Amino acid sequence: MINVNEYFEGAVKSLAYNTPQGRSTIGVIEPGEYEFGTSSHETMTVIEGALEALLPGAAEWKTYTNGQVFEVEANTSFKVKTGVQSSYLCVYR
């Protein structure tokens, strides 16, 4: 079963699936700024486009592009913004 998830009135959409190593989603983010909560450790990889992320405890936004990775601990929140439609892989582990 491939679950389709929509957030922020459809401005973020993702497809959820399972791997032998754990749960993953791939998603697309429309231009804008968003805040996400985490319930488990997340490893985010930008597939195409660019994401600026403000990570927990960080003072400054940092930009991640194709193939670049950032990690977020469980039970916190982080902000993401982008100026172009951007795709990502989120690995819950």
Next chain:
Amino acid sequence: MINVNEYFEGAVKSLAYNTPQGRSTIGVIEPGEYEFGTSSHETMTVIEGALEALLPGAAEWKTYTNGQVFEVEANTSFKVKTGVQSSYLCVYR
């Protein structure tokens, strides 16, 4: 606008978006075997999992895993099979 596409009764789902370089989709494929037609040149990258592909003119299936790429010309068809939920990036260029 992020379009959600479903094929093969929901066994393949994808999210379509645009980049400055052209149109892309990211998708997830359930275990099974599928045949896809192409209307433009496609560059497929496996994100997670593994896809076996039988490309136009090829005599044998070849397996592609994380980060590996295959290309398909426009106006032809190719077969894909997988034993696990697998994610991909398809770039229409």
